[in-house]
Amino acid sequence: MTVGRPVTYQIAGALLIALTLMVEPAGAQEQHRHFTLRGNVELGGSLSFLASQPVVNDQNKKTIYTVSVIPFVGYFVIDGLELGLNPAALTVNTNGDLTTTQLRVLFAPSYNFRTPSVATPFVEGLAGITLVNINASEASSTLKGFTWGGRAGIKVALVERGLLNIGVQYLRVTTNPEGATTRSGANEFAVNVGWTVWL
Numbered sequence: 001m002t003v004g005r006p007v008t009y010q011i012a013g014a015l016l017i018a019l020t021l022m023v024e025p026a027g028a029q030e031q032h033r034h035f036t037l038r039g040n041v042e043l044g045g046s047l048s049f050l051a052s053q054p055v056v057n058d059q060n061k062k063t064i065y066t067v068s069v070i071p072f073v074g075y076f077v078i079d080g081l082e083l084g085l086n087p088a089a090l091t092v093n094t095n096g097d098l099t100t101t102q103l104r105v106l107f108a109p110s111y112n113f114r115t116p117s118v119a120t121p122f123v124e125g126l127a128g129i130t131l132v133n134i135n136a137s138e139a140s141s142t143l144k145g146f147t148w149g150g151r152a153g154i155k156v157a158l159v160e161r162g163l164l165n166i167g168v169q170y171l172r173v174t175t176n177p178e179g180a181t182t183r184s185g186a187n188e189f190a191v192n193v194g195w196t197v198w199l
Contacts, residue, residue: 035155036080036112037079040198040199042074043198044072044197047070047193048067049190051063052188055187060187072086074108080113081109084107088104088105090104098135100134102130102131104147105129106128109124112155120156121153125150127148132144145173147172147174149171151169151192153192162197163195163197168192169190170189170190171187
């Protein structure tokens with residue numbers, strides 16, 4: 001699925017406006033105080049509206065705009081510190097006869113900053129593996145490589161155990177063919193919007 005640049009900017013603008021107008025929901029603030037405590041589990045996922053700039057032999061190519069689906073599971077090992085996992089992030093991009101499918105597994109440790117309000121700022125590191133399948137009308141190939149980056153944003157309690165997640169993300173993807181001496185892959189910038197529940 002491909003998204004044009006104006007649509008991506010409109011989505012990001014609408015999210016910022018929604019956060020500005022958001023009213024603190026009844027009952028959510030008290031429950032939210034317990035969200036980041038040790039032993040809690042966070043489950044959910046998000047959509048990532050991303051701008052991906054392919055890199056071939058260290059040369060930047062034309063930016064591609066796509067949407068990625070990202071599941072998430074996390075566990076608080078101590079208050080505020082969460083060990084998370086994006087177990088199967090999926091991105092599909094079709095351009096004429098060429099279809100590119102990315103499957104990504106990322107380790108996602110994060111720190112959630114406790115506040116007296118329903119909003120919890122967080123910072124998150126990302127590292128893992130990306131598999132890329134390139135399917136053309138005449139041939140197909142599969143590449144894999146290391147991916148790393150980070151994400152920052154806020155989690156807002158809209159209901160007692162439900163959180164709206166909004167963040168911005170950068171990923172450096174490397175998918176060099178075997179024996180390559182220069183980098184191939186992508187640089188990705190994204191806005192993430194998702195929903196998680198905590199148990």
